[in-house]
Amino acid sequence: MKRLPENDRWRAIGMLQVKETYYNVARYLNVSQPVIKRLWNRYQETGKVTDLPRKGRPRSTTADQDRKLVNKVMEDRHLTSTQLRHSFLAATGVSVSKQTVRNRLHAVNLRARRPHIVRPLSAHHREARKTWSQQHAKWTAKQWDSVMFSDESIYTLNARDGRLRVWRRAGERHIPCTVIKEDLYARGRVQVWAGITTTGRTELHICHGSLTGLYYRDKMIREVVMPFAKRQGKDFIFQDDNAPAHRSRLVQDEWQGNNVRTLPWPAMSPDLSPIEPLWDMLRRQVRERRPPPENLQELADVLQEEWRRIPQEKIEGLIRSMRRRCLACLASDGASIHQ
Template sequence: MPPRRKLNEFERERAVAWFQDGVPKREVARRLQVSISVIVRLVQRFPATGRVQERRRPGRPKKTTPREDRLIERLALQTRTASSSIIRRQLRVATNTNISQQTIRNRLHEFSLRSRRPAVRPRFNPAHRPARRAFCRRHVRWTRQQWSQVLFSDESRFTLNHNDDRLRVWRRQGERCIDATVQEKVAFGGGSVMVWGAFSLHHRTPLFHVQGNLTGLRYRDEILRPLAVPTLQQMGPQAVYQDDNARPHRARVVNDFLQQSGVNRMEWPACSPDLNPIENLWDELDRKVRGNHPPPPPRDVQHLYQELQAEWQAEWQALPQRIFTTLVNSMRTRCVECQNSQGGYTHY
């Protein structure tokens, strides 16, 4: 919520003059861009006091001046990762003002700045942004019908036991380390499994468990030939296959096979998971499976996967159609947002 704007003396006099001229209070508030309650209190106070100045407020006065407040905001915006202690030290060097770290945080809160976890995104090299911008420029005018002909695919690695910072616990003071409020951490996430899947607006392939390293030959023989190509044939001659630039996907045997099979393949910019809607689908699938099962104890990864494999398949097939419709329809917005950021990051 933005900080409440205070009227200066000239604006208060103007507000009283407008009100005396018959301008409604709501219109006065709109002209000055303040809450109507500010104008109501002002016009109620003026007949009693005959002045527009605010009454002297009780309480402790601020230890910083408006100039120092603006400096605190500027220091935080110049270095977004600077802690309150660093900003406090920089302010003391610049103005010889010694205030607490909590005061620094209070001033930043007044400017609507909050400490948050940074968004995690791939690192771009100089070639990535132009490639992303070019891709979005080519596809930003695609219709929903055109996007409905794209089969989006990807692999995802599911860690069987991890803390994704979504877990919260209810606890009282002094209960931080009791068993009921501790999230146990298992080395390397307790193991992981990799699955492959693909979907379009009206089609979805079965999930495929990728065991071991995925090579170009395995990608062709175990995924493309039995799963992806038949689905593309069901979609019709206008179907387009999308996969990323992982090394197995761009192997020569894979390129030759797709060309011989007559598959239309979409050119995909590197480091662009935010443009691929299947990433959101993996997150939804992970939430559903974890919602049905507590984190498993450390055991054999293969045994755990066999226990969860049927449920992953069932949850994948049970994902409602509205999710697929929403994700496919979001492609135009993704392209617009990426193009507006000059090929930079999007919120997806």
């Protein structure tokens, strides 16, 4: 039904007051006669032309019950809407839908999100992280400029994170433009390695085979890291984590034989490394590629291409954040920190 603007409503009342018919007024304003009749009756009863207040559907919960629901979530953030619905029914005797539960939580800005994953840290791990952070919190930017941070990461083919959606109407489930092609038997993975500094980065190395100490020494250290170290000079410092290949005797002898300083690294501390956020960035860039890579070779090529596209300013900013990371670790008493 067409809603009349207020000025047209008063125009209709004026026409009716001078004895114009419902038919003529409705035709003049391009509305139905019942609209004009209801408008005239409302004016006769109230002296107004505005709509009367409409009663909506009554709320199924009270404000006190809403607070109890929110308090329940604050006690346990992992409860699902189904579990909350059942506990709410048991506590209040009021049956509500899962959508009502979500609506009440949305009203106080509580929304379901993927949880942040952290490493389980023992007391020994936390103490080691605090000690390391205390030792390096006062490092200058020049000292961090001398460090090459390195790491490996694994990327899988046809990996879905459960969040991919398509827009479609009812009955369009199987049309080609809404279908995702995924060969469940064509899964595979690509392991990559890279190093970063404030002034540059290595190429993204695609690891072929298992990452042993011998492979790490021959392919990463000798072919990639040592040329960087020679250009940097005596101030060069190399960082990697405590993976078995990194701490093998072959690798340690290589560092000692070339007089290369290494940066001791606390166990279970990927959140302290500035290279970790780059892996997430690279993963997002690959996931957004259209069309996506269909085999391992395409995945490797795309990874290397997207790695080169990461701005050096981003890398420099992450390395410059090392002091902040150290201070955050100390402030959290050695617990995991937000990157």
